[in-house]
Amino acid sequence: MAANDWKQKCGSELKLEENNLPMPDTVDWKFVYEKKPLGRNLLKNPSPFGLDQNTPPPPKKELAGMFGAEPPRSEPEGDFSDWTTSEETLPYDTSGIPAGVAICYLPRFSWFTLEQKVDLKEEGFWDELLDDFQPDIAIEDWYEESQLHKSVYVLKVTLLGADGQTVIKEHMLSPEEDQRNDSHTWKRVTHVFSGYGPGVRQIHFLHKLKNRDQIHVTHATGSSVIVRATRSTRP
Template identity: 65%
Template sequence: MSDNEWKRRCQNEWNITGISMPDSVDWKFVYEAKPLGRNLLKNPAPHGVTHDSPPPEPELTGVPRDEPPRSEPEGDYTGWTTSVEDLPYDTSGIPPGVVVCYMPQFSWFTLEQKIDLKAEGLWDELLDDQPDILIQDRYEESQLHESIYQLHVKLLGGDGQTVISEHTVSPTEDLSTYSHTWKEVSHVFSGYGKGVRFVHFLHRLKNKYMVEFFPTLVTGSSVIVKPT
């Protein structure tokens, strides 16, 4: 099949109008990559859970384990870059002279990905037409703390460093009721300007260790490009 035929396939399948489709683009690669309308994040559910079911209740034994405190939940983090930030103990409410056997140790667990939009099959002219970029995420309402989730998404230029647009979410949880559901976070980037070639997706989850490990889980993360 000729490159012009691959280009016509792309044009017809995605109903592309008013956007330049130059012959210099490898249209067979674009067609097979199918970059429009699909999730460009790799491994969007690293904890092996889905938002179609309620978050799993932790199976706790109440027995201290003879091992160092954990700070990272179990999961398959293929495709993600991860890091852990242990937070200092909060001793502000402990009176002088009081002996404390166990205190909660909180930590932030960060997962991030940088998406190369051209490597995923998008081309310069389409990206400079500023298609909508849809962001979606779901985190577990673990209620371990009033702040258990943060999201920071950046649209980057061709050097992979210059920030063209960004969106940050840092919600505060209501600890007065226990619902233990998935909370959805979403955002649509539009009209952000020309030059976007990468998307940097980062979210942070707060975990707690006290005798046992208490995680905050995440699932259904997505980055989707849709031409307007």
């Protein structure tokens, strides 16, 4: 198939013409057609814990040392392929404990971090679309409501330049939990990048989940990064 035929195929079947997206002749339209980049989740393995936001989160496990409790693990259970993971053990919190009081037990908290980087050119996007049109980039994530701690979830999504270092736009969220009420449901997190300026070539997605004593684990699921064929703010 000739290059112009691939361009016409993209224009009609991927609705690029319908959405008035830039279609220069210099783009490899066969590659774009094979990738079909717009409207799909660019994150790989978006639910590494094997959970679904349409079903209730798993019941909480007992703490180590209690009858029938499971032994602690080095990291949460799941298939974390395509994610870079790390764990940060936090210092014991002794605030509010009077001097001289004997301490029998203090919970040990840690952050479990999952991060992933998306190369937009490798996913089928082209310069004129990203720089001139600047389509909306929609972020969605779901995390488990918890009385574990006042802060159990952090999201940080960064739009980067071609070097993977230059920050063009960033969104960070660290909500506080209502520890008086625990309906044990999923909480939805969303954000849309629009009018972010030229030069975006990579997206770095990172979320942190708080654990206690390696037994009480905060889960996340349904993570997504989707570039839409529309824009809500003119560049």
